[in-house]
Amino acid sequence: MNKKYHIAIVGGGPSAIFAAYELMQYNHNLRIILLEAGHDIYQRSCPIAEKKVNHCIGCKPCDIMRGFGGAGAFSDGKYNFTTEFGGWLQEYISDNDVLELINYVDKINLERGAPTEYFTTEKSNLGKKVLAQDIHLLQAKVRHLGTENNLRILEKLYEELKSQITLCCNSRVKQIQPHEGIFTLFVEGLGELDSIEADYVIAAPGRAGSEWFAGQCKELGLSLFNNQVDVGVRVEIPAEIFEHITEDVYEAKLVYRTKQYGDLVRTFCMNPKGYVVAENTDGIITVNGHSYRDEKKHSKNTNFALLVSNRFTEPFQEPHQYGKRIASFSNLLGGGVLVQRFGDLIKGRRTNEHRLSQSFTRPTLQAVPGDLSLVLPKRHLDNIIEMIYALDKIAPGMANDDTLLYGVEVKFYSSRLKLTKELETEIPNMFAIGDGAGVTRGLSQASASGVHVARVIHQRIVK
Numbered sequence: 001m002n003k004k005y006h007i008a009i010v011g012g013g014p015s016a017i018f019a020a021y022e023l024m025q026y027n028h029n030l031r032i033i034l035l036e037a038g039h040d041i042y043q044r045s046c047p048i049a050e051k052k053v054n055h056c057i058g059c060k061p062c063d064i065m066r067g068f069g070g071a072g073a074f075s076d077g078k079y080n081f082t083t084e085f086g087g088w089l090q091e092y093i094s095d096n097d098v099l100e101l102i103n104y105v106d107k108i109n110l111e112r113g114a115p116t117e118y119f120t121t122e123k124s125n126l127g128k129k130v131l132a133q134d135i136h137l138l139q140a141k142v143r144h145l146g147t148e149n150n151l152r153i154l155e156k157l158y159e160e161l162k163s164q165i166t167l168c169c170n171s172r173v174k175q176i177q178p179h180e181g182i183f184t185l186f187v188e189g190l191g192e193l194d195s196i197e198a199d200y201v202i203a204a205p206g207r208a209g210s211e212w213f214a215g216q217c218k219e220l221g222l223s224l225f226n227n228q229v230d231v232g233v234r235v236e237i238p239a240e241i242f243e244h245i246t247e248d249v250y251e252a253k254l255v256y257r258t259k260q261y262g263d264l265v266r267t268f269c270m271n272p273k274g275y276v277v278a279e280n281t282d283g284i285i286t287v288n289g290h291s292y293r294d295e296k297k298h299s300k301n302t303n304f305a306l307l308v309s310n311r312f313t314e315p316f317q318e319p320h321q322y323g324k325r326i327a328s329f330s331n332l333l334g335g336g337v338l339v340q341r342f343g344d345l346i347k348g349r350r351t352n353e354h355r356l357s358q359s360f361t362r363p364t365l366q367a368v369p370g371d372l373s374l375v376l377p378k379r380h381l382d383n384i385i386e387m388i389y390a391l392d393k394i395a396p397g398m399a400n401d402d403t404l405l406y407g408v409e410v411k412f413y414s415s416r417l418k419l420t421k422e423l424e425t426e427i428p429n430m431f432a433i434g435d436g437a438g439v440t441r442g443l444s445q446a447s448a449s450g451v452h453v454a455r456v457i458h459q460r461i462v463k
């Protein structure tokens with residue numbers, strides 16, 4: 001293995017993969033190394049998904065969050081074509097350019113077997129219907145790859161990258177040290193080498209690496225801005241309740257401003273006939289969801305998150321920690337994810353094993369029955385309850401006693417770095433992309449950010 005590379009990419013999620021993919025297209029004979037802390041795509045497996053255990057046992061690294069393919073590897077790959085959500089890339093480059101990049105990524109997925117059909121809100125009158133209840137539908141087009149296709153496409157990309165660049169999994173970057181235009185990266189897991197050098201660095205550490213990366217940025221004197229943290233629950237209901245919505249647009253991004261506090265609550269990551277899963281971010285267990293395209297693998301339930309955004313002002317600097325502390329309450333009480341029936345929450349009582357066993361809605365994740373009112377701040381809980389009643393008007397049955405609420409779901413958005421429109425940090429030739437840089441929060445924009453930076457580096461090299 002070489003010690004000196006032209007480009008070092010930190011991370012192996014979609015932003016990193018598409019940066020590497022794009023760089024490979026230019027035939028510069030560049031030496032590129034991609035360093036991923038987690039396992040390669042074939043070695044990733046979650047014991048819960050494989051039904052070896054029924055609760056999160058805190059594997060290190062967590063194969064859901066880390067490894068080639070990144071946090072999205074076991075997701076059902078909902079690629080959204082929009083600048084309305086999924087990140088803030090449009091604050092750096094124009095909306096049209098973001099959409100061009102998203103379409104480009106889509107083409108790459110299609111060439112590797114992504115399903116050709118997509119869902120769109122364009123022709124739906126859902127937006128008009130929900131507006132009558134003061135709920136707002138964000139406009140979008142979405143291609144749903146399905147968990148199995150998403151993984152297959154990642155395997156293909158893994159093989160393609162492996163044949164052209166140095167791809168190192170189980171290799172965690174501990175430190176990035178710039179000196180006179182050269183970057184030294186100290187890496188754990190590279191065998192006899194403990195460091196490599198590179199002319200360019202693309203940092204793509206994702207949410208799982210965001211705490212480490214924020215520390216790095218502070219050490220390097222790079223400016224960081226607070227980003228929001230979204231806290232809420234994952235809702236699970238019988239699929240019929242939302243069928244008229246999910247069969248129309250697949251995923252509805254619905255936003256509602258609560259009357260009580262004037263806060264925004266939104267639906268997020270809708271998984272028709274899907275499964276609720278636990279995820280582990282640096283030892284904190286939170287909840288998420290996914291669904292298969294293959295009908296044989298469908299469950300009877302639909303799940304989605306209901307999230308309340310928190311944006312903090314001075315003097316508080318650590319929204320990440322805020323989200324973590326709330327999640328740690330549910331971990332403390334239940335050893336992981338808690339589940340509560342909506343009816344029990346409203347009656348102010350804990351869901352216990354007995355009440356859960358009586359529920360008509362059967363949970364797809366074996367979580368500990370408990371009381372979310374002991375975990376979530378009152379304001380969040382009130383917001384979520386109000387949103388559930390609002391949704392009940394457009395999807396009757398939503399506020400049934402047996403609606404299951406899993407807690408907590410936290411979307412940690414990394415602190416945002418000060419970046420140029422080329423996504424370059426204040427250190428020349430050091431770029432930051434994807435969720436870990438705080439500029440994206442979804443597959444499409446994360447992948448798009450990787451392609452964007454690869455093109456910027458290409459332009460510099462050809463100059």
Ligand SMILES: Cc1cc2nc3c(=O)[nH]c(=O)nc-3n(C[C@H](O)[C@H](O)[C@H](O)COP(=O)(O)OP(=O)(O)OC[C@H]3O[C@@H](n4cnc5c(N)ncnc54)[C@H](O)[C@@H]3O)c2cc1C
Nearest residue numbers: 011013015037070071072075078173206209434435442443
């Ligand atoms: C269960 C689940 C379902 C999801 N479903 C969807 C969906 O359907 N649609 C959607 O748009 N989004 C979805 N998302 C979000 C999406 O996966 C992320 O937005 C996307 O993966 C971000 O890409 P990224 O490359 O920025 O970071 P990530 O995918 O998080 O990848 C970062 C990688 O960097 C590695 N890393 C971190 N630090 C280091 C280090 N120091 N050294 C080496 N490697 C390091 C990590 O191990 C990780 O593999 C989902 C997420 C989860 C967890």
